Structure formats: structure tokens, C-alpha cells
Amino acid sequence: MKKLISILLLIALSAAPALAADDASGICLPTTDVSPEWYFPEWLGTSPHAPTFLVRDTENKYGRYAQMTKTITLKDLIKYHGHFCGGLVESAAALRVAFDRLFAGGIVDRADLRIVSNNSACGGDVAAYLTGARLRFGTHHIDNTLTESEFFVQQVSTGRTIHVKLNPAVYPSDVKTQMRKIESGTFAPADIDRFQELQWAYAKRMISRPLAESFLVKEIPGFAWPAPVCKDLGQRRDNDYKNVPAK
Numbered sequence: 001m002k003k004l005i006s007i008l009l010l011i012a013l014s015a016a017p018a019l020a021a022d023d024a025s026g027i028c029l030p031t032t033d034v035s036p037e038w039y040f041p042e043w044l045g046t047s048p049h050a051p052t053f054l055v056r057d058t059e060n061k062y063g064r065y066a067q068m069t070k071t072i073t074l075k076d077l078i079k080y081h082g083h084f085c086g087g088l089v090e091s092a093a094a095l096r097v098a099f100d101r102l103f104a105g106g107i108v109d110r111a112d113l114r115i116v117s118n119n120s121a122c123g124g125d126v127a128a129y130l131t132g133a134r135l136r137f138g139t140h141h142i143d144n145t146l147t148e149s150e151f152f153v154q155q156v157s158t159g160r161t162i163h164v165k166l167n168p169a170v171y172p173s174d175v176k177t178q179m180r181k182i183e184s185g186t187f188a189p190a191d192i193d194r195f196q197e198l199q200w201a202y203a204k205r206m207i208s209r210p211l212a213e214s215f216l217v218k219e220i221p222g223f224a225w226p227a228p229v230c231k232d233l234g235q236r237r238d239n240d241y242k243n244v245p246a247k
Contacts, residue, residue: 032052032071032073033073033075034046034050034073034074034075037075039078039083039084040074040075040078040084041084041200043204044074044075044084044089044203044204044207045073045074045075047204047207047208048207048208049093049206049207049208049209049210049211050073050074050207051074051092051093051095051096051207051211052071052072052073052074053071053072053073053095053096053099053108053130054069054070054071054106054107054108055069055070055071055072055107055108055109055110055130056069056070056107056108056109056110056111057070057110057111057132058111058238058239058241058242061238062238062240062241063241063242064241064242064243064244064246065111065242065243069107072129072130074088074089074092076129077092077125077126077129077130080125080129081121081122081125081126081129084200084203085122085199085203086175086198086199086200086202086203087120087121087122087123087148087149087199088122088125088126089203089206089207090122090123090148090149090166090202090203090206091120091122091123091126091127091148091149091151092126092130093149093206093207093211093214093215094149094150094151094164094165094166094215095126095127095130095131095151095153095164096211097164097211097212097215097217098151098153098162098164098217099130099153100212101162101217101219102153102155102160102162108130108131109155110130110131110132111132111239111242112155112156112157113131113132113133113139113153113154113155113156114131114133114138114139114140114141114153114154114156114225115127115131115133115139115140115141115151115152115153115154116140116141116142116143116146116151116152116226117140117141117142117143117146117150117151118142118143118144118145118146118147118148118150119142119144120148120149122148122149123148123149123150123151124140124142127140127151128140131153134236135230136230136233136234137233137234137235137236138228138232138233138235139156139236141225141226141228141229142229143226146165147165147166148166149165149166150163150164150165150166151163151164151165152220152223154223154225159222159223160219161219161220161221161223162217162218162219162220163217163218163219163220164215164216164217165215165216166214166215166216167214167215167216170206170214171202172198172202174198175195175198175199175202178191178194178195178198179195182195
């Protein structure tokens, strides 16, 4: 019986998530799941510059800041958005570059952010997930004069605002041409497959080199938050007590 218990214990320990080394803040971080799936190709998890995000939130409703962080990967974003596409990788990369300017310590405070994006399905979802901003609370503003993967990211407590957008020279013309062909309504089934191939090749190139090389980024002093595009539906209150001292 003791031998059986020992074997079961070894199995349980081997199945438990390993802990990575402590980060600079002294927080012990679990390893992240970037294992390949049918919707998540292996290279997307192993590419040297695939963006990941350490985020800090509150512990619960009306709770204080959590002492632990969470790690968000491209795999998490795909689950939220629904599929892997070039726009998702592009937007995640853009926000990684912006956050690197905004958060020197590397930890993204999702209780202290708001963002402006256009209404693209990919970029809008990535913006909401990574910042915690929401249109219904007025912290996610939609501006369709912006291009896809173009963002104004503001740290609410300081007013510091970072503007980031794709360097136009980076975007491949064949992706745009194929997309317009499909949107025209005149296409063959093979064009759908070709579009996926082109998007994935574009994403692979982007995360195979330092992300900052693909984007234009700058700080915008005195950025004025735009007027809301929808009626006032109320403000988010569940994070209002994040700075209450511990008893």
C-alpha cells in the first residue's frame, strides 16, 4: 500500500504545473501553457519574440490589488477572440511595445488603463482583453479614423499616454490584396486557404524579430481623452478599493 501511495504521489507531482523562477518583483510565476493545439501552431508558442504579458488585477470585487500576477499568452488571446489571425498577433505585438514604454517594471496594471482603438474585430478584442478596458464603462473608446493595430494607451493614474501603430512598410501587400479579393465577393474556395497561409506567414515573420522593429511608438504629452461614442452606462466600481491598506 505504501508503495502504491508513493507512486500516486509521484504521478500527481509530475502532473502539477512547474514553477518558474521568481521575477524581478519577487513573485513566483507558474509556467505558461504554450503547447500546440489544432488552433495554436507550435511555432506560435516557441517563436523568440512571441508577446506574453504579466498582468496585475484585483483579488475580487471591491478587493485590493492582488499580490500575484497572471500571465497572458497569444494562446489565451486566441481562446478569447475565437481564432488565430494575423491581426490578433499584430495587435498583441503593438500593445507589447506600448506596455514596454508605459510599465518599466514589465507588469501591466489592468486596473489602471484605458485605450482607444478602431472597431476591428481582432484589435478591439485584444485591446479589451489586455487592458481590462470596456466600451460600456467608457474606458475603451472606438475611433475608426485609426488603422488596425493602432492604439492610444493611457495610464489613468498618471495620464501618461502611448501611441503605437504598425510601420506601414511592414504590412505585406499580398495580404491586403487577398483580403480585398475575398471582401469583393468574387473569390474561389482556394482563396480562403491562401489568405490563411499569407496571414500566418506574416505573423511568423513579425514574431521572429524584435517587435519594436515593426511599430512606430511615441508618448503623447497632455493627451485629451475623447468624448464617448455611446451614452453613459455608468462607471466600473469593482476596482475602486484596490489601494485600501491591509488590516
